[in-house]
Amino acid sequence: MEIVILPGPEDVAREAARRVAGVVRRRPGAVLGLATGSSPLGLYAELARQVADGALDVTGVSGFALDEYVGIPLEHPQSYASVIRRTVTEPLGLDPRRVHVPDGRAPDLAAAADAYERAIRAAGGIDLQILGIGANGHLGFNEPTSSLASRTRVKTLAPRTRADNARFFAGSEEVPLHCLTQGLGTILEARELLLVxxxxxxxxxxxxxxxxxxxxxxPASVLQLHPRAAMVLDEAAACRLR
Ligand code: F6R
Incomplete structure (x- = not known):
């Protein structure tokens, strides 16, 4: 695994954006896997700046979100459909028809999960999966003890994750209990992984x-299995590496 350690969060955002932009320049129809949460926000803002400056053309780019909460309305400001629209689709000017989020409101969640897997395959697979990491090591919402071969499915959020994500809601009781998440096996099929x-x-x-x-x-230890996985870290996140 490639590990890049940089002084601060702004450096992480710039370096990660440089890598994403490189993929898009090499492959204008690139399919990006999109994490939500705080970690990639600087990266998305930096990409949006490059698009606004005319330095990057994302016209042909498609996106697949990593995960979605189950049971919160689409228009809820913290549904990942809303978050992805606000932080990625609109600032980068992506075609909303090319940006996909698992359907956490589907009456048949197992069918919605299978449909998401099929949609990723139909798009030709994910070229670059952008990832954050949970304080408990989760990847997407694959909480500790998730199968390393798992596919997109319903998961129960760990109490630690609900507590960590309470900052986005009025309180921890408002954080949904369940989610639909790409599995670890799904994530490993991306051609490249970039964790910030x-x-x-x-x-x-x-x-x-x-x-x-x-x-x-x-769960994030699965990055060890991937031939093209990189972590871009600031010094604080890297401080316990030997
Ligand atoms: C988000 C996701 C999660 C987050 C992780 C870190 O789509 O799948 O794995 O990447 O919880 O969250 P932040 O970045 O908010 O610290």
Whole structure:
């Protein structure tokens, strides 16, 4: 795995955006896997700046979100459909018809999960999957003990994740209990993985993912299996690496 350690979060955003832009320039019809959460926000803002400056053309780019909460309305500001629209689709000027989010409101969630897998395959697979990491080592919403071969499916959010994500809601009780998430097996099929992490709160998870055993207890350790995986970290997130 390639590990890049940079002084601060702005450096992480710039370096990660440089990598994403490189993929898009090489492949104008690139399919990007899109994480939500705080970690990639600087990266998305930097890409939007390049698009606004005319330095990057994303006309042909498609996107697939990593995950979605189950049971919150589409228009809820914290549904990942809303978050992706606000932080990626609109700022980059992507065609909304090319940006996909799992359907967490579907009456048949297992069918929605299978449909999402088919949509990714029909798009030709994901060229570059952008990832954050949970403080508990989760990847997407694949919580500790998720199968390393898992596919898109319903998962129960870990209490730690609900507590961590309470900052986006009025309180932790408002954080949904379930989600639809790409599986670890789904994520591993992307041609390239790019994980960004900032801040000391991620340092233990980063160290476990990079230096710990490959183990379901730290889902992000699956990056060790991928031939083209990179982590772009700031010094605080990297501080427990040996
Ligand atoms: C988001 C996702 C999660 C986050 C992780 C880190 O789509 O799948 O794995 O990447 O929870 O969240 P932040 O970036 O908010 O610290």
């Amino acid at each position: 992490a900032q801040g000391e709160a991620k340092a233990d998870a980063v160290a476990a993912a990079v230096e710990g055993p490959l183990a379901a207890i730290c």
